Amino acid sequence: MRLLVGTSKSFGEIHEEMGLAKSTVHHHIITLRAAGLVRVHSTYGKNDRYSYREEGMDAMTLRLQQFLRGGEQSL
Numbered sequence: 001m002r003l004l005v006g007t008s009k010s011f012g013e014i015h016e017e018m019g020l021a022k023s024t025v026h027h028h029i030i031t032l033r034a035a036g037l038v039r040v041h042s043t044y045g046k047n048d049r050y051s052y053r054e055e056g057m058d059a060m061t062l063r064l065q066q067f068l069r070g071g072e073q074s075l
Helices: 011-018 023-034 054-068
Strands: 007-012 038-041 049-052
Touching: 007 011, 011 023, 023 038
Parallel strands: none
Antiparallel strands: 007 049, 038 049
16 A cells, blocks of 8 residues: 555556565455555556555544444444
């Protein structure tokens, strides 16, 4: 996620900078998107780009606090 703070990057850029297998990068992007922590930017004719979604971290923090206090059964 640190790579995406304040900027957006394509899948290829993330893959190159992380030095991980493409399948691993894909898995993490999908997981982070599902958690609301990464946003996808789609432009017709261009590669998708990904960026950090700060409000997703705020929501995650609130959900985690509720869970720890017993307010929710699951995340």
